[in-house]
Amino acid sequence: MNKISQLISLLGGTGVVAEKLKIKPSAISNWKKLNKIPTSKHNFIIELCSNLEIEIEKFLPIKKQYNFKIKILLIICGGIASYKSLEIIRLIKKTDIELDVVLTKSAQKFITPLLVTSLNEKKCYTDLFSVEDETKMNHIKLARKPDIILVAPATANIMGKFANGLADDLASTILLASSSKIIFAPSMNPVMWNNLATRENYKKLSERGIQFIEPDTGDMACGENGTGRFPEPKLIIETVLSYLNRNKRLANQFKDVSILITAGPTIEEIDPIRFISNKSSGKQGFELATELTKRGAKVTLITGPVNIPFPNCKNLIQVKSAQEMLDNINHHLPTDILICSAAVADWKLIPKTSSNKKINTNNKIKKTKDNLLFETQKNPDILETVAKSSLRPKLVIGFSAETNNIKKYAYSKLVSKNIDLIIANDVSNNKVFGEDFNKVFVIDKNNCKEWKRQSKKSVAFHLANKISDLLINYNRSDLNA
Ligand SMILES: Cc1cc2nc3c(=O)[nH]c(=O)nc-3n(C[C@H](O)[C@H](O)[C@H](O)COP(=O)(O)O)c2cc1C
DSSP states (O other): OOHHHHHHHHTTOHHHHHHHHTSOHHHHHHHHHHTOOOGGGHHHHHHHHHHTTOOGGGTSSSOBOOSSOOEEEEEEOSSTTGGGHHHHHHHHHTBTOEEEEEEOTTGGGTSOHHHHHHHHTSOEEOOTTOHHHHHHSOHHHHHHSOSEEEEEEEOHHHHHHHHTTOOOSHHHHHHHHOOSEEEEEEOOOHHHHHSHHHHHHHHHHHHTTOEEOOOEEEEOTTSOEEEEEOOOHHHHHHHHHHHHHHHHHHTTTTTTOEEEEEESBOOEEEETTEEEOOOOOSHHHHHHHHHHHHTTOEEEEEEOSOSSOOOOOSEEEEOOSHHHHHHHHHHTOSOSEEEEOSBOOSEEEEEEOTTOOBOOOSSOOOOOSSOOEEEEEEOOOHHHHHHTSTTOOSEEEEEEEESSSHHHHHHHHHHHTTOSEEEEEEOGGGOSTTOSEEOEEEEOSSOEEEOOOEEHHHHHHHHHHHHHHHHHHHHHHHHHO
16 A cells, blocks of 8 residues: 555545545545645645644655744754764754754864754854854844754763853853753763762753753663663654644643732731731742743733742733732632732731820831830731632632641641642741742642642643643533533
């Protein structure tokens, strides 16, 4: 059976394809006989293939198509496996992915920029201090452009530099200046790979969300045997493509879903220049806003005062106090999902004199010889107010920062406030607040799961998956109701 006959059969057979393309079955039979499909029909066939997840490029002489333009930056470091990256370039060139390549100085001892340029049909970048490159495609543009930076082969040296924030050449500077997904495919002598320094760098980078394609075990070019061999270029490409496919799949996961997220601390003013607040940085909420926006949600982020860059989301509202936060939430109801990650001040402080007299707080409170006293006044409980309101979103999700009895307190909040999911963390000894890492318990009515310590970005990624599952369950039960 020739390729076109196989393809037609995978698409459902001559009759089905003829019907879908609104042409005569005899035309399809002709294609099978000639083992050729007219170019004018390629787009229809590509569409049918993509609906059935058939890899069209196996049957037609066309480049693998993605519905959105993908850009990869390949950084080739200097090692015995540098030449194998030429195969990676060749494989990427078979797709419609846009590829840029950077060679380190050491890599140029193994392969030349000319070789890379001719394979990639494009300039290959080598120099951080190139006047010509800096004017056309400077290192910051190179760092910001790609969806993925693939470092292959990654040397022990580049791992060490990146783990420790060094930027002394084009490759390491790009890595530091980028917020793209970064994948390392290391290759090195087994003793180098097992060296404690490399192990520590590997751990640091993994914890920061860098993905590793593990080296193979076996005979090495240097004559030794062990772990450190460059993974097969085909496997590296498959890992990259599966990441891209996953992203493509997730891009519409929350399409048309409105999500309200609160983040950061609130502040409660005592007088025009003094306030109480807490140590929340807003990082976890901002990561969630970024992740859910990436997945197609219409995110409105309501944030207290923070010192970190704002994420890209549909709406961003800045507030100060708990009451302002609640007012803005109410203003944006109804919404499909509410995620309260803000650390809302539980009380306002009302200053009093020792003779219990209220003080005018419109002006700065003046120092006197008497001590100043404070009465606490409870702030509204945002989670509970919204979760018990008539405009309750489909899902209400809360965060719980505790210093002791973490799971117990979080679970009782979940029940008493009538919410669907609570993310609890241990904030004793200055853990979590302001950090880039988080260790959380994820608690719903049936389960309490302890997640391993991971970056807040990674927590956001996994929480988005969990929220998607909860939403699917909600919609299913709603249909059955
Ligand atoms: C012949 C030869 C082979 C090498 N192979 C490797 C290797 O496979 N992996 C590695 O990490 N370093 C290897 N090195 C050492 C690196 O080239 C060296 O650490 C260099 O500084 C790496 O620079 P880069 O990370 O900027 O490319 C090799 C060196 C030589 C001379």
